[in-house]
Each structure stands twice: as C-alpha cells, then as structure tokens.
Amino acid sequence: MLQGHQSWKFENRPVIKATATVVGPDEAMGPLVDDFDIVHGDLSLKQDSWEKAEKMLMEEAAKLAIENAGITKEDVQFYVGGDLMNQIISNGFAARTLSIPYIGIFGACSTSMEGLAISSMIVNSGSAKYAMAGTCSHNCTAEKQFRYPTEYGSQKPPTAQYTVTGAGAAVVSRHGKGPVVTGATIGRVVDMGIKDPFNMGAAMAPAAVDTITAHFRDFQREPGYYDLIVTGDLAKVGYDIASELLEKHKIPMHQTTYKDCGMMIYDYDKQSVQVQAGGSGCGCSATVTYGHIMKKLRKGELKRVLVVATGALHSPLSFQQGESIPCIAHAVAIESGEE
Amino acid sequence: MLQGHQSWKFENRPVIKATATVVGPDEAMGPLVDDFDIVHGDLSLKQDSWEKAEKMLMEEAAKLAIENAGITKEDVQFYVGGDLMNQIISNGFAARTLSIPYIGIFGACSTSMEGLAISSMIVNSGSAKYAMAGTCSHNCTAEKQFRYPTEYGSQKPPTAQYTVTGAGAAVVSRHGKGPVVTGATIGRVVDMGIKDPFNMGAAMAPAAVDTITAHFRDFQREPGYYDLIVTGDLAKVGYDIASELLEKHKIPMHQTTYKDCGMMIYDYDKQSVQVQAGGSGCGCSATVTYGHIMKKLRKGELKRVLVVATGALHSPLSFQQGESIPCIAHAVAIESGEE
Numbered sequence: 024m025l026q027g028h029q030s031w032k033f034e035n036r037p038v039i040k041a042t043a044t045v046v047g048p049d050e051a052m053g054p055l056v057d058d059f060d061i062v063h064g065d066l067s068l069k070q071d072s073w074e075k076a077e078k079m080l081m082e083e084a085a086k087l088a089i090e091n092a093g094i095t096k097e098d099v100q101f102y103v104g105g106d107l108m109n110q111i112i113s114n115g116f117a118a119r120t121l122s123i124p125y126i127g128i129f130g131a132c133s134t135s136m137e138g139l140a141i142s143s144m145i146v147n148s149g150s151a152k153y154a155m156a157g158t159c160s161h162n163c164t165a166e167k168q169f170r171y172p173t174e175y176g177s178q179k180p181p182t183a184q185y186t187v188t189g190a191g192a193a194v195v196s197r198h199g200k201g202p203v204v205t206g207a208t209i210g211r212v213v214d215m216g217i218k219d220p221f222n223m224g225a226a227m228a229p230a231a232v233d234t235i236t237a238h239f240r241d242f243q244r245e246p247g248y249y250d251l252i253v254t255g256d257l258a259k260v261g262y263d264i265a266s267e268l269l270e271k272h273k274i275p276m277h278q279t280t281y282k283d284c285g286m287m288i289y290d291y292d293k294q295s296v297q298v299q300a301g302g303s304g305c306g307c308s309a310t311v312t313y314g315h316i317m318k319k320l321r322k323g324e325l326k327r328v329l330v331v332a333t334g335a336l337h338s339p340l341s342f343q344q345g346e347s348i349p350c351i352a353h354a355v356a357i358e359s360g361e362e
Numbered sequence: 363m364l365q366g367h368q369s370w371k372f373e374n375r376p377v378i379k380a381t382a383t384v385v386g387p388d389e390a391m392g393p394l395v396d397d398f399d400i401v402h403g404d405l406s407l408k409q410d411s412w413e414k415a416e417k418m419l420m421e422e423a424a425k426l427a428i429e430n431a432g433i434t435k436e437d438v439q440f441y442v443g444g445d446l447m448n449q450i451i452s453n454g455f456a457a458r459t460l461s462i463p464y465i466g467i468f469g470a471c472s473t474s475m476e477g478l479a480i481s482s483m484i485v486n487s488g489s490a491k492y493a494m495a496g497t498c499s500h501n502c503t504a505e506k507q508f509r510y511p512t513e514y515g516s517q518k519p520p521t522a523q524y525t526v527t528g529a530g531a532a533v534v535s536r537h538g539k540g541p542v543v544t545g546a547t548i549g550r551v552v553d554m555g556i557k558d559p560f561n562m563g564a565a566m567a568p569a570a571v572d573t574i575t576a577h578f579r580d581f582q583r584e585p586g587y588y589d590l591i592v593t594g595d596l597a598k599v600g601y602d603i604a605s606e607l608l609e610k611h612k613i614p615m616h617q618t619t620y621k622d623c624g625m626m627i628y629d630y631d632k633q634s635v636q637v638q639a640g641g642s643g644c645g646c647s648a649t650v651t652y653g654h655i656m657k658k659l660r661k662g663e664l665k666r667v668l669v670v671a672t673g674a675l676h677s678p679l680s681f682q683q684g685e686s687i688p689c690i691a692h693a694v695a696i697e698s699g700e701e
Contacts, residue, residue, distance in 0.1 A: 025439070025491070028439060028463075029463040031489050072683055074679065075683075100364070100368060108677065109448040109449070109678070110446075110448070110468065110675060111468050111675075112676070112680045115676075115688050115690075116680070116688060118551045118690075122551070123550065124548040126480070127468045127469045127675070128465070130465075130466045137466070141465070144483075145483070148363070148486070148489070150364050150487070151364055152364070209465060210463060210464070211457075211462065211464060212464055213458075336449060336466070337451070338448045338449035339448070340447075340451070349457070349458040351457075351464060
C-alpha cells in the first residue's frame with residue numbers, strides 16, 4: 024500500500040524465498056567471492072559472443088534462484104527483468120528460455136531494485152504467489168555498447184567505473200521463510216548537469232540522496248532504523264559526494280553504517296588499476312545484494328538493510344548530442360524476517 | 363489480484379481518468395485524425411534532433427493527460443513509461459522534465475499496455491491514488507536506430523511496417539468517472555524463429571495469439587465478452603497470420619470484432635506506398651487506444667475492449683548476430699464503466 028508520496032509499505036510481508044548470483048573472473052578476485060553461487064573463470068562463458076555470455080549469466084542466475092526456492096519455473100508467475108543492453112536483449116532472450124510471463128524494465132543500474140520493488144508489490148497485493156526479479160551486466164558488452172570497442176584499449180580517468188560481469192535473481196513469495204521486503208521508494212529523475220560518462224558516480228550521487236531523503240520522509244524514519252544503508256553503484260567518487268550531500272541535508276547517517284556496492288565488490292589494493300573508482304552495472308548491486316547482503320540477513324548478522332540502487336539513464340546517442348546524464352535511484356528495505 | 367496463472371483482475375476498478383495523444387503529419391493523413399489531441403504538421407517539432415522531437419511528443423502527451431485529468435503533476439505519484447529508443451531515453455528525459463517518481467519499462471511496441479497494466483495494478487492495490495502510463499515513438503528516430511540512416515532512402519518490402527510518430531499517456535485513478543481497467547494478462551516471450559526485421563508482423567502474431575489464449579483461459583471468457591479485440595501492432599501481414607492461428611486454436615473470434623491498431627491508424631488507399639503493411643511503434647497502440655478507442659468507450663459506442671499490444675524484443679545487434687526475434691504481447695481489458 025501507499026506510504027507517503029512515493030513509497031510502498033508491504034504489509035503482507037513478501038519473502039525473498041531464494042536468490043542466486045553468478046559472477047565473472049574479476050569479481051572472483053574481490054572480497055565477496057565466497058558469497059556468490061557460481062563463479063566463471065573466463066569472461067566468454069564459452070559462448071561465441073559477449074552478448075550470449077551475458078544472457079547465459081542471467082539464465083543461470085534465474086534457474087538457480089528457482090531451484091534454490093524449491094519450486095519450478097512453472098510456479099513463477101511473473102519475471103521482472105532488465106539490463107543495460109539496447110532493447111534489454113539479455114533479459115528478452117533469457118525470458119524466451121524461461122518462458123515465464125515477462126515484465127521488461129529499464130532503470131540502468133537501478134534496475135535491480137526497480138525489479139525487486141515491482142516483484143514485491145505484485146506479491147504483496149496478491150497479484151502473484153511467486154514473482155522473480157533479475158538483472159545482469161557484462162563488462163565487455165557494456166564497454167562495447169556504451170564506450171569504445173574493447174580491442175581499442177582506451178585509457179580511462181580515475182573517476183570511471185568498471186562494469187561488473189554478473190547476474191542476480193530473487194524469488195519473492197507470499198509465504199515461507201527468509202528475509203522480508205518491507206517497503207520501497209521509487210525515485211525521481213535528478214540531473215545536475217553532469218555530462219561526463221566517465222564520472223557517473225558524481226552524476227548519480229544526487230539521485231541517491233533524493234531517494235534516501237524521500238524514503239525517510241515517507242516512512243517517517245531515521246537512518247538508525249537500518250543496520251546498513253547501501254547505495255549501488257556510486258563507487259568511490261560518487262560515495263564521497265553522496266556522503267557530503269547527506270551531511271548537508273542533515274540526514275543523520277552517523278546512526279547507521281553506509282556503504283556502496285560498487286566499492287564492496289572489488290579489492291581496491293589489488294584491483295584499483297583495473298576498476299578505477301569501483302564497480303557499476305546492473306549486475307553490481309544485484310550480486311552484492313542477493314549474494315553478500317542476503318547471506319548476512321539470513322544468518323541474522325544484519326537485521327534491517329536499505330538498498331538504494333542508482334542508475335544513469337543516458338545513452339551513447341544522448342551523450343553525443345550533448346545532453347547531460349539524467350539519474351535515478353530506487354530504494355528497497357529488506358529485513359531479516361525475525362520480528 | 364491474481365486471476366488464473368498470468369492475469370490480474372482489478373476488483374477495485376481503477377479508472378482511466380484522462381488520456382492525451384499527440385501525433386505527426388503522417389498520422390494526420392489517416393482516418394483517426396479527429397481522435398488525437400495534438401497534431402504536428404512537421405516531423406521535427408522545431409527541435410534540432412529527431413530524438414528531441416520524440417521526447418517532446420512524450421512530454422506534451424503526459425502534460426496534457428494530467429491537465430485533462432484536472433490534477434497537477436505533483437498529484438501523480440508514479441509515472442510508468444518506456445519507448446523504443448536505446449536506454450529508453452525519450453522517457454528518461456521526459457521523466458526528468460515531469461519530475462514524477464519514474465518506473466522505466468521496455469516491451470518494444472507492447473510497452474503501451476505493459477505500462478497501463480502496471481499503472482492499473484499499482485492503483486488497484488492501493489499503492490497510488492494516481493499513476494500515469496505513457497509511451498512514444500518517432501518514425502525517424504526508429505528508422506535511424508533500428509534500420510538504415512533515413513537519408514539513405516533504402517527501399518522496403520511490402521511486409522515492412524512504418525513506425526508511428528506519436529505519443530499517448532493515460533492517468534489512472536482510484537476514483538472518478540471514465541473507462542475502467544478491469545484486468546490484464548502479462549505475456550510470455552514467444553519466438554517462432556523468424557529473423558527478418560522487415561516482417562515483424564509475422565514474428566509477433568504468435569505472441570498475440572498466445573496472450574489472447576491465456577487471457578480467455580485465465581478469465582474463463584470467450585471473445586464474445588468483448589465488443590472489440592484489437593491487437594497492436596501486427597499490421598496487415600501479422601493480422602492475417604494471427605486470424606489464421608486463432609482459427610486453428612479454435613478461439614471463436616467470430617463472436618466479436620477483431621481489428622489491429624497498425625491497420626487502423628493509416629489510410630491504406632492513400633498511404634500504402636509509404637506505410638507498407640501498416641503502423642508500428644510504441645506510439646501506435648498508445649495513440650489508437652488512448653485517442654480513438656477511449657473516445658468510443660466514453661461515448662458508450664464501445665462497452666468492453668481488449669487491447670493486446672505486441673512487441674518485437676530484438677535489437678539491431680541481436681539481428682546482426684543472427685538471432686531470431688523474440689516477441690511478446692500484453693493484454694489489457696478496458697470497459698466503459700457503466701455497470
């Protein structure tokens with residue numbers, strides 16, 4: 024049901040019955056490696072194109088999430104999925120394989136929580152027994168599509184982010200055990216005029232702050248309600264800007280722990296030359312949330328988490344035409360389920 | 363609430379409080395010209411790029427729908443929008459202008475009914491007082507992105523479709539007067555192996571039939587329940603194939619009138635050299651439904667309509683890589699509101 028102006032409170036407590044995550048070799052070198060279900064040692068997944076490899080990441084995560092939930096794909100009534108590819112083809116093709124009624128969504132890297140919010144709303148309202156949310160990204164498909172041909176080997180500034188090769192899926196259920204999705208805040212588009220696609224963290228930070236502010240207003244809460252607030256994927260540059268803006272807005276973030284998925288997934292000491300400011304892509308917040316954070320919620324090491332997934336809604340064409348980068352963030356509250 | 367396996371019944375009767383449609387010069391030459399709110403005489407809308415023109419179509423439709431509903435944009439809690447552009451930039455940028463919390467969606471030409479289904483579900487479940495659905499397309503942006511540069515002047519086979527320049531928006535409300543959204547069926551991806559992007563009608567027809575069949579199964583209805591069943595946008599080639607498949611599946615379509623938005627929007631006698639098999643694009647089913655059909659529902663000339671919007675989920679890249687075209691269709695039932 025509606026909570027405040029732009030938020031939903033899920034009073035029927037939809038449960039994340041199971042999740043699954045799949046990552047590539049770069050993510051396997053990071054500190055969260057043990058939290059992922061499937062780790063691929065090569066970027067191609069033995070496919071003859073990177074696009075097919077990305078689709079396979081999504082299919083593997085979706086199938087494993089369904090298996091982990093102890094159900095069949097026929098039990099899942101709606102699959103809510105999206106990715107960064109033009110015409111979100113990774114999910115279109117994965118939905119063809121899955122043959123589950125499909126709701127295609129796009130919110131750039133915020134797609135992960137957009138999908139979880141919609142799936143939870145569907146289940147909460149009694150519009151499905153089971154719905155599944157999924158997103159994926161692949162470093163090489165994103166480089167090719169958004170930036171330069173990968174073979175070109177172009178150098179990047181330290182503000183740039185590194186697209187995560189990974190996919191995550193979550194089965195949301197009306198009943199059962201597991202972390203509960205208790206609410207969501209749908210973001211507005213915020214654009215502060217930044218035009219540099221190699222500095223998306225700076226572009227997205229104000230959108231994250233806008234949604235966090237709206238979430239606390241709508242739920243009449245303070246950050247201390249949560250053990251952890253995690254943005255995804257601002258990376259180092261965006262995280263610092265968001266922290267500063269939250270302080271300016273007098274949001275008492277000192278009450279909680281504030282982290283960013285783009286900073287959590289890689290090992291800075293060893294990987295910073297490659298990943299620059301940190302991770303990005305639909306797969307980043309999805310794998311960190313459905314892998315790492317979900318495990319901690321299940322173990323009771325975290326009780327209440329707010330995941331604020333951020334997305335840059337530009338295209339290569341809008342950049343070429345001189346437009347700035349419109350950004351958005353969607354927040355989902357996940358609680359351990361122990362009342 | 364859930365109705366059957368892949369459908370929703372909207373028991374709280376969300377109302378389409380207002381709609382608005384905007385079209386370009388080619389659509390103004392068609393038989394539905396009097397049903398559109400704003401008609402542009404030139405394709406560029408005086409913008410310096412076609413992409414900006416497309417964004418403007420969307421903004422005009424959204425603003426006018428809100429005005430027609432007698433509310434302000436601050437009253438609209440969620441805007442559910444999408445289009446054909448890479449990273450759905452027309453809607454991302456329109457959502458920036460509107461500043462309404464934004465749910466980005468993509469289902470190619472089926473996006474129109476995907477958006478209306480989700481908006482209605484949000485309102486029906488008490489998750490918003492007002493939600494708005496919107497989609498747009500522009501002939502020149504679509505040609506440029508999906509096919510050849512427009513300046514190239516490439517010829518097309520008679521199976522090809524012509525992307526509609528137009529936008530449509532609908533404000534869905536918990537209360538008030540107007541046609542009621544009574545149900546929706548979310549489609550599965552269907553792919554019969556067709557690889558020719560100049561024959562999308564043939565590719566999409568099986569998806570339309572799959573969703574129509576699912577709709578009648580889930581609601582335990584027959585076509586005679588509706589005065590009009592309208593697919594969008596199969597155009598002439600796809601319409602004939604769908605009619606044949608429906609007959610094979612023994613769906614008694616003779617009980618009702620079956621039409622297609624892609625055939626309704628243009629005047630075949632005068633425009634067939636230009637539009638080939640008929641219209642397509644996110645703007646086609648949106649303008650026909652929110653313009654023409656909505657007027658007839660309001661006047662009581664139609665009582666019950668099922669709109670089955672179809673979409674081809676391929677990308678230029680998936681076509682180049684030899685993939686076939688995955689297709690989908692989403693159906694929404696709209697009734698005149700007189701019980």
